[in-house]
Each structure stands twice: as structure tokens, then as C-alpha cells.
Amino acid sequence: TESSVPISFETDPEHYKHWKFEFDGPVARLIMAVQEDAPQRPGYELKLNSYDLGVDIELADAIQRLRFEHPEVRTVIVTGGIDRTFCAGANIHMLGSSSHAFKVNFCKFTNETRLSIEDASRLSGQKYVAALNGPCAGGGYELALACDEIVLVDDGNSTVSLPETPLLAVLPGTGGLTRLVDKRKVRRDRADVFCTTAEGIKGRRAVQWHLVDEVVPRSRFEGRVVERARTLAESSPARAERGIEWTALDKTLEDDAVRYSTVEVTIDREERTATLTVTAPPEVGPSDPESIRAAGASWWAIRAFRELDDALCHLRFNEPEIGLLLLRTAGDAEVVLGIDAVLDGLAGDWLVDETRGLISRVLRRLDLTAKSMFALVEPGSCFAGTLFEIALAADRSYMLDDPDRPVSIAVSAMNGGAYAMSHGMSRMQVRYLAEPGRAGEILSEPRSYDPEEADEAGLVTVVADDIDNEDEVRVASLL
Secondary structure (H helix, E strand, C coil), rough: CCCCCCCCCCCHHHHHEEEEEEEEEEEEEEECCCCCCCCCCCCEEEECCCEEEHHHHHHHHHHHHHHHCCCCCCCCEEEECCCEEEEECECCCHHHHHHHHCCCCCCCHHHHHHHHHHHHHHHHHHEEEEECCEECCHHCCCHHCCCCEEEEEEEECEECCHHHHHCCCCCCCHHHHHHHHHHHHCCHHHHHHHHCCCCEEEEHHHHHHHCCCEEEEHHHHHHHHHHHHHHHHHHCCCCCCCCCCCCCEEEEEEEEEEEECCEEEEECCCCEEEEEECCCCCCEEEEEEHHHHHHHHHHHHHHHHHHHHHHHHHHHCCCCCCCEEEEECCCCHHHHHHHHHHHHEEEEEHHEEEHHHHHHHHHHHHHCCCCEEEEEEECCCCHHHHHHHHHHHHHHHHHECCCCCCCCCEEEHHHCCCCCCCCCHHHHHHHHHCCCCCHHHHCCCCCCCCHHHHHHHHHCCEEECCHHHHHHHHHHHHC
């Protein structure tokens, strides 16, 4: 059964149990050597490099650290650290003892981790090579599919496979079939045969079907993997010689709250609601590349969204009974817009670009969090620019209209597509699907909107006075 101990999503290389780093100039090696006797919760063993949530939490941390702490790395080799074994996929006994909600969130988290590999390749120029040193099945192959290149050892025994359908009567849970057809361009008929062939496919046939890029005899395997990795590194431009330190989060966990330096979550278990508040800094802060690098992970734009990300993961896994998130912001909207001006004006700087990418990934995690979400625009709110994306991600937004307590929202250039959703469109574009061009009109003149203007522009769901606003939210919360 699932443990009552809250799951932590924060770790670092000194505390990794299942992954190891090695660095050789522009090439890094990420080695998967899962400890059988160190599952995320008791009750199963992680045999054959099978993985559970704890293994993937470490992988997600490693990918993030490679981007921020090691911008000098241009290629990452992902390989197995157990002799003649790459990865047997998600641990079946872990899945069998988990609730449906946990399994859904587990698959979602692991797919988001694999998406972050593809994001690192596309936006950071860190290419990934999957070096399959042995059999690669299920979620292990889905991990390989997230990489740019796949090299399989040709030893007469090692295969790639997606055995979920023939053995478990389920579909691959982290995007396997999609990546086969859309990314690797495997013919649909071959993909159908492949995913119903429990024993998998190896050797020349795996190459012919585009399931892997190359098969190499074991005697030449290591040298060929390094050769391919260095070739990829040469094709990817260097970003910086030195990164920033990925420091630990400032976090306090209480029975009914999680508190960070800029984010706070309070829980009302009786009402099955959680209030999540993001607080803006008192001033814009660093505004040039050198001072931003000096601030490092303490820069508000990084710190706030790291904390928001951790809070969302906590709510998904540790608070499954919470059905509604009330999203709030606090602070000066002009400060948020000032930070947006930095994020926009310094585009092209490696750390600013990485920060924009981090914000994008966190907002996509918010989009895909399976809880109802209401954004509450109230006195003291700062739903502006980047933080307005939180309101755009919500299912509904409620804006108070009280002349004695002025409230506004604001859009900035950052709402124009800097933080694309999973399908590539901006949240503003999605909001105005029925009015093509409307998002462009609004963004052509970034400004603040009072309640009447916001309502007329369609930027919020409900505008209500101080008498009706609370009731509107209360009644909607009961639905």
C-alpha cells in the first residue's frame, strides 16, 4: 500500500540512490544503477533496473541540474550501470500495489521528465544519446525514445520492446507509441506489430524499422557511443563555461500547509480545497546578465517557479483528496512587469533563456494538474504578465469589482508565446480560439485592465462586486 509519509520531490547528487554523474568536457554520462533494496516505499524490489517514482525524481533533478549547473555539457549519454541491463521499465509490483490516482500521476510525472529531456535538446542544445547496454523494455524504452539517438548493443540477446499491451493489456503510459510514430517516424503497421510483440525486436531489424539508430557489437559498443556523443557535441553550440549552483529550496512542511520563500499552500481538508499563493518580490532585482548570474538560483524568477513546481508535485501526490486549487498572487504588479521586461529584453542570454524554459515547464505542469483551479483576482493581487499566465491556466478566474479597493490585471510581451502550452500555442491564443487575431490585438498594446475593461476584453471569467464575488466563488466551489 502507499506510504503515509509525504513524498519529497527535492534531491541532489549527493543523495541519489539510483543515478550517477560522470563528466568529460562537453560530454556527460548519466548512469542508471537502480538499488534493488531502495524503493520509494516498502513492498517491492527494483530488480533489473526497473524504476519507481523515486528513481524518476532523481532523473528529473539530474536533467534540471545539467541545464543550470553544467551549461558546458552539450551531449548526455544515458546508459545502464548494471552489467548487460539497460532498464526493465516501471516496476510492476509498485504499480500493482498503487491506487489508480497514484498510477495516473506517476505516468504523468515520468512523461513530463522525458519531455524535459526533449526540451533540453531543443532549447538548451544538450543532446541525449541512449546507450542501450542490454535489454530495454517498457518505460526503459520510452526513456530511450526521449533521447536524440539510440544505440543498441548487438549481442544476440538485447532487444527493445514495449510489452505492456501483450502482457498487461494496457498502453505504454509515457508517450511510447506517440514517440514511435511522430518522432522516430516508425510506420504505423510496424509500430502495431512492435507493441504487440512481447519479446521485442533486436539487431538489424530494429535499425530497419527505425526503432534504434545503430546496433554495435559489444566489443566496439563503448567506443562507438562516445564517438556519436562527441559528434553531437560538436554540432551543438557552447552556451557557457560555468553554470549556477542549484541550491536547496527554502521549504517548511506542516500538517495543513507548505511554506516556501515566495509560495505558500494552505489546505482545508474539510472543504477539499487548497489555496496556493505566489508572492512577488519587493523590487525588480537584477537586470543585467552578470548580476543575474550572481543571484543564481535565488533570483526570484527562478526561485518562485522552482517553488511553484515543487508545490504542484506535492499537491498531486501527497494531497489526492484536494479537488480545488484557489490560485492567488500577492505583490506589486509593476515589479512583476519589470521582471518581465528583463526576461524579454535579455532573451538570448543562456541563463535567462533557461529561466524562461523553467517557467514554461512549470506552467505546463500547472496546465496538466488534474484538479479544478480558480484564480482569484483581489486587492493586493499581481496577476500581471508572467504571473497572469497562472490565471490563464486556471479553469475560471474571478475578479473583484470594488471602487474602494481597486483591482487590475496586466498583460506583457511574455504573454505572447514565451511560455507555450504542450501543443505549442500560447494560453492567450487558446483563450481566443473563436476570435482569431484577438490575442494579437491585446498583446499589441500591453497594459493594465481594470475590472470593466478585463470583462469587456474577455480576460477573466467573472467580474463581481464585493457583495456577490465571495458567493460566486463559494457556489462554484461546491460544484
